[in-house]
Amino acid sequence: AQTVTQSQPEMSVQEAETVTLSCTYDTSESNYYLFWYKQPPSRQMILVIRQEAYKQQNATENRFSVNFQKAAKSFSLKISDSQLGDTAMYFCAFMRGTSGSRLTFGEGTQLTVNP
Amino acid sequence: DAGITQSPRHKVTETGTPVTLRCHQTENHRYMYWYRQDPGHGLRLIHYSYGVKDTDKGEVSDGYSVSRSKTEDFLLTLESATSSQTSVYFCAISEPKQGALGNEQFFGPGTRLTVL
Secondary structure: OOEEEEOEEEEEEOOOOOOEEEEEEEOOOEEEEEEEEEEEEOOEEEEEEEEOOOOOOOOOOOOOOOOOOOOEEEEEEEEEOHHHOOEEEEEEEEEOOOOOOEEOOOOOOOEEEOO | OOEEEEEEEEEOOOOOOEEEEEEEOOOOOOEEEEEEEEEOOOOEEEEEEEOEEEEOOOOOOEEEEEEEEEEEEEEEEOOOHHHOEEEEEEEEEOOOOOOHHOOOEEOOEEEEEEEE
Protein backbone atom coordinates (compact mmCIF):
# COMPACT_ATOMS: atom_id res chain seq x y z
CA ALA A 1 0.00 0.00 0.00
CA GLN A 2 1.08 3.52 -0.69
CA THR A 3 1.33 6.24 1.94
CA VAL A 4 1.75 9.97 1.54
CA THR A 5 2.93 12.21 4.37
CA GLN A 6 2.80 15.98 4.65
CA SER A 7 4.60 16.96 7.82
CA GLN A 8 3.62 20.64 7.85
CA PRO A 9 -0.02 21.11 8.92
CA GLU A 10 0.21 24.89 8.56
CA MET A 11 2.55 27.36 6.91
CA SER A 12 2.52 31.06 6.26
CA VAL A 13 4.42 33.32 3.87
CA GLN A 14 4.52 37.00 3.04
CA GLU A 15 3.14 38.14 -0.26
CA ALA A 16 5.76 38.07 -3.06
CA GLU A 17 8.03 35.68 -1.17
CA THR A 18 8.79 32.03 -1.90
CA VAL A 19 7.54 29.08 0.11
CA THR A 20 8.18 25.33 -0.11
CA LEU A 21 5.71 22.67 0.99
CA SER A 22 7.05 19.22 1.82
CA CYS A 23 5.72 15.80 0.87
CA THR A 24 7.16 12.32 1.24
CA TYR A 25 5.68 9.07 0.02
CA ASP A 26 6.27 5.39 0.30
CA THR A 27 5.71 2.89 -2.49
CA SER A 28 7.19 -0.20 -4.08
CA GLU A 29 5.84 0.79 -7.49
CA SER A 30 8.21 1.87 -10.26
CA ASN A 31 5.58 3.50 -12.48
CA TYR A 32 3.53 6.22 -10.82
CA TYR A 33 2.47 9.84 -10.84
CA LEU A 34 2.59 12.52 -8.18
CA PHE A 35 0.29 15.51 -7.90
CA TRP A 36 -0.23 18.67 -5.93
CA TYR A 37 -3.84 19.80 -5.53
CA LYS A 38 -4.99 23.15 -4.18
CA GLN A 39 -8.23 23.53 -2.22
CA PRO A 40 -9.25 27.14 -1.60
CA PRO A 41 -12.07 28.08 0.79
CA SER A 42 -14.54 27.37 -2.02
CA ARG A 43 -13.67 23.70 -1.43
CA GLN A 44 -13.01 23.02 -5.11
CA MET A 45 -10.09 20.65 -5.75
CA ILE A 46 -7.76 22.21 -8.32
CA LEU A 47 -4.81 20.43 -9.88
CA VAL A 48 -1.69 22.56 -9.51
CA ILE A 49 1.06 20.40 -10.96
CA ARG A 50 1.83 16.82 -11.97
CA GLN A 51 5.04 14.78 -12.11
CA GLU A 52 5.60 11.48 -13.91
CA ALA A 53 7.99 9.27 -11.94
CA TYR A 54 9.95 8.21 -15.02
CA LYS A 55 10.84 11.83 -15.80
CA GLN A 56 13.96 13.16 -14.13
CA GLN A 57 13.16 16.75 -15.02
CA ASN A 58 11.17 18.58 -12.38
CA ALA A 59 7.76 19.82 -13.48
CA THR A 60 7.01 23.54 -13.57
CA GLU A 61 3.78 25.48 -14.08
CA ASN A 62 4.29 29.24 -14.03
CA ARG A 63 5.04 30.17 -10.39
CA PHE A 64 4.76 26.57 -9.21
CA SER A 65 7.57 24.04 -9.42
CA VAL A 66 8.45 20.77 -7.77
CA ASN A 67 11.60 19.21 -6.43
CA PHE A 68 11.20 15.51 -7.18
CA GLN A 69 13.76 13.29 -5.48
CA LYS A 70 12.84 9.77 -6.51
CA ALA A 71 15.44 7.90 -4.47
CA ALA A 72 14.46 9.83 -1.36
CA LYS A 73 10.74 9.54 -2.22
CA SER A 74 10.32 13.25 -1.75
CA PHE A 75 8.09 15.60 -3.75
CA SER A 76 8.08 19.20 -2.54
CA LEU A 77 6.18 22.12 -4.03
CA LYS A 78 7.76 25.54 -4.41
CA ILE A 79 5.55 28.58 -4.87
CA SER A 80 7.39 31.66 -6.09
CA ASP A 81 6.14 35.24 -5.85
CA SER A 82 3.34 34.17 -3.51
CA GLN A 83 -0.02 35.84 -4.05
CA LEU A 84 -2.98 36.30 -1.72
CA GLY A 85 -4.97 33.96 -3.97
CA ASP A 86 -2.53 31.16 -3.17
CA THR A 87 -4.03 30.94 0.32
CA ALA A 88 -5.50 27.44 0.41
CA MET A 89 -5.09 23.89 1.64
CA TYR A 90 -2.53 22.02 -0.47
CA PHE A 91 -2.63 18.26 -0.87
CA CYS A 92 0.09 16.00 -2.17
CA ALA A 93 -1.22 12.87 -3.89
CA PHE A 94 0.13 9.62 -5.34
CA MET A 95 -1.26 7.52 -8.17
CA ARG A 96 -0.05 4.23 -9.53
CA GLY A 97 0.69 4.23 -13.24
CA THR A 98 -2.21 1.92 -14.08
CA SER A 99 -5.40 3.07 -15.79
CA GLY A 100 -8.12 4.08 -13.41
CA SER A 101 -5.88 4.01 -10.33
CA ARG A 102 -7.04 5.78 -7.21
CA LEU A 103 -5.38 8.78 -5.67
CA THR A 104 -3.77 8.46 -2.25
CA PHE A 105 -3.65 11.82 -0.51
CA GLY A 106 -1.54 13.32 2.23
CA GLU A 107 -3.11 15.07 5.19
CA GLY A 108 -2.75 18.52 3.67
CA THR A 109 -0.87 21.75 4.45
CA GLN A 110 -2.83 24.94 5.11
CA LEU A 111 -0.92 27.80 3.47
CA THR A 112 -1.71 31.38 4.37
CA VAL A 113 -0.27 34.22 2.33
CA ASN A 114 -0.08 37.42 4.34
CA PRO A 115 -0.21 40.90 2.81
CA ASP B 1 -13.77 22.88 -16.29
CA ALA B 2 -14.90 19.27 -16.38
CA GLY B 3 -18.69 18.91 -16.31
CA ILE B 4 -19.23 17.32 -12.92
CA THR B 5 -22.11 18.13 -10.61
CA GLN B 6 -22.98 16.75 -7.21
CA SER B 7 -26.35 16.81 -5.51
CA PRO B 8 -27.28 17.80 -2.96
CA ARG B 9 -24.51 20.27 -2.11
CA HIS B 10 -25.48 20.32 1.56
CA LYS B 11 -27.51 17.91 3.62
CA VAL B 12 -28.37 17.51 7.27
CA THR B 13 -29.89 14.22 8.33
CA GLU B 14 -30.48 12.15 11.42
CA THR B 15 -28.74 9.00 12.57
CA GLY B 16 -30.30 5.88 11.11
CA THR B 17 -31.80 7.46 8.01
CA PRO B 18 -30.78 6.43 4.48
CA VAL B 19 -28.98 9.00 2.36
CA THR B 20 -28.11 8.99 -1.35
CA LEU B 21 -25.63 11.36 -2.94
CA ARG B 22 -25.51 11.78 -6.69
CA CYS B 23 -22.61 12.51 -8.99
CA HIS B 24 -23.40 13.44 -12.58
CA GLN B 25 -20.84 13.96 -15.38
CA THR B 26 -21.17 15.18 -18.93
CA GLU B 27 -17.64 14.15 -20.01
CA ASN B 28 -18.35 10.50 -20.82
CA HIS B 29 -15.38 9.49 -18.66
CA ARG B 30 -15.06 5.82 -17.89
CA TYR B 31 -13.88 5.98 -14.29
CA MET B 32 -15.76 7.57 -11.40
CA TYR B 33 -14.77 7.79 -7.74
CA TRP B 34 -16.22 8.74 -4.38
CA TYR B 35 -13.89 10.21 -1.74
CA ARG B 36 -14.55 11.59 1.70
CA GLN B 37 -12.61 14.42 3.26
CA ASP B 38 -12.06 14.69 6.98
CA PRO B 39 -9.69 16.93 8.96
CA GLY B 40 -6.26 15.35 9.35
CA HIS B 41 -6.92 12.66 6.73
CA GLY B 42 -6.94 14.40 3.39
CA LEU B 43 -9.26 12.62 0.96
CA ARG B 44 -9.85 8.90 1.23
CA LEU B 45 -11.38 6.64 -1.40
CA ILE B 46 -14.76 5.08 -0.55
CA HIS B 47 -15.72 3.29 -3.78
CA TYR B 48 -14.95 3.60 -7.44
CA SER B 49 -16.40 2.48 -10.76
CA TYR B 50 -14.58 1.41 -13.91
CA GLY B 51 -17.69 1.16 -16.07
CA VAL B 52 -21.44 0.77 -16.01
CA LYS B 53 -22.35 -1.74 -13.29
CA ASP B 54 -18.65 -2.29 -12.53
CA THR B 55 -17.68 -1.05 -9.08
CA ASP B 56 -15.15 -1.86 -6.39
CA LYS B 57 -14.33 -0.92 -2.81
CA GLY B 58 -11.86 1.66 -1.67
CA GLU B 59 -10.10 2.00 1.67
CA VAL B 60 -13.08 3.27 3.71
CA SER B 61 -16.05 1.44 2.18
CA ASP B 62 -17.78 0.14 5.33
CA GLY B 63 -21.29 1.56 5.65
CA TYR B 64 -21.44 2.71 2.03
CA SER B 65 -22.75 1.23 -1.20
CA VAL B 66 -22.65 2.52 -4.76
CA SER B 67 -24.41 2.01 -8.04
CA ARG B 68 -23.72 3.00 -11.61
CA SER B 69 -26.50 2.18 -14.05
CA LYS B 70 -25.48 4.83 -16.59
CA THR B 71 -22.10 6.20 -17.65
CA GLU B 72 -22.98 9.66 -16.45
CA ASP B 73 -24.31 8.88 -12.95
CA PHE B 74 -22.60 7.41 -9.89
CA LEU B 75 -24.66 7.14 -6.71
CA LEU B 76 -23.31 6.81 -3.18
CA THR B 77 -25.72 5.44 -0.57
CA LEU B 78 -25.46 5.44 3.18
CA GLU B 79 -27.93 2.75 4.15
CA SER B 80 -28.22 3.90 7.76
CA ALA B 81 -26.30 7.10 8.39
CA THR B 82 -24.10 7.43 11.48
CA SER B 83 -22.42 10.46 13.02
CA SER B 84 -19.03 9.12 11.91
CA GLN B 85 -20.18 9.63 8.32
CA THR B 86 -20.40 13.38 8.80
CA SER B 87 -17.93 14.57 6.19
CA VAL B 88 -17.43 16.32 2.88
CA TYR B 89 -17.91 13.96 -0.04
CA PHE B 90 -16.21 14.45 -3.38
CA CYS B 91 -16.89 12.75 -6.66
CA ALA B 92 -14.12 12.51 -9.26
CA ILE B 93 -13.86 11.28 -12.83
CA SER B 94 -11.04 10.18 -15.10
CA GLU B 95 -10.46 8.74 -18.53
CA PRO B 96 -7.52 6.45 -19.39
CA LYS B 97 -5.01 8.14 -21.67
CA GLN B 98 -1.99 6.87 -23.52
CA GLY B 99 1.37 8.49 -23.04
CA ALA B 100 2.63 10.92 -20.49
CA LEU B 101 -0.56 12.67 -19.39
CA GLY B 102 -1.49 10.14 -16.78
CA ASN B 103 -4.98 9.53 -15.55
CA GLU B 104 -5.78 12.94 -14.18
CA GLN B 105 -8.83 13.04 -11.96
CA PHE B 106 -11.28 15.92 -12.11
CA PHE B 107 -13.29 16.69 -9.02
CA GLY B 108 -16.83 17.79 -8.42
CA PRO B 109 -17.69 20.66 -6.04
CA GLY B 110 -18.32 18.41 -3.04
CA THR B 111 -21.27 17.66 -0.76
CA ARG B 112 -21.23 18.56 2.91
CA LEU B 113 -23.15 15.94 4.88
CA THR B 114 -23.98 16.33 8.55
CA VAL B 115 -25.44 13.41 10.48
CA LEU B 116 -26.99 14.44 13.80
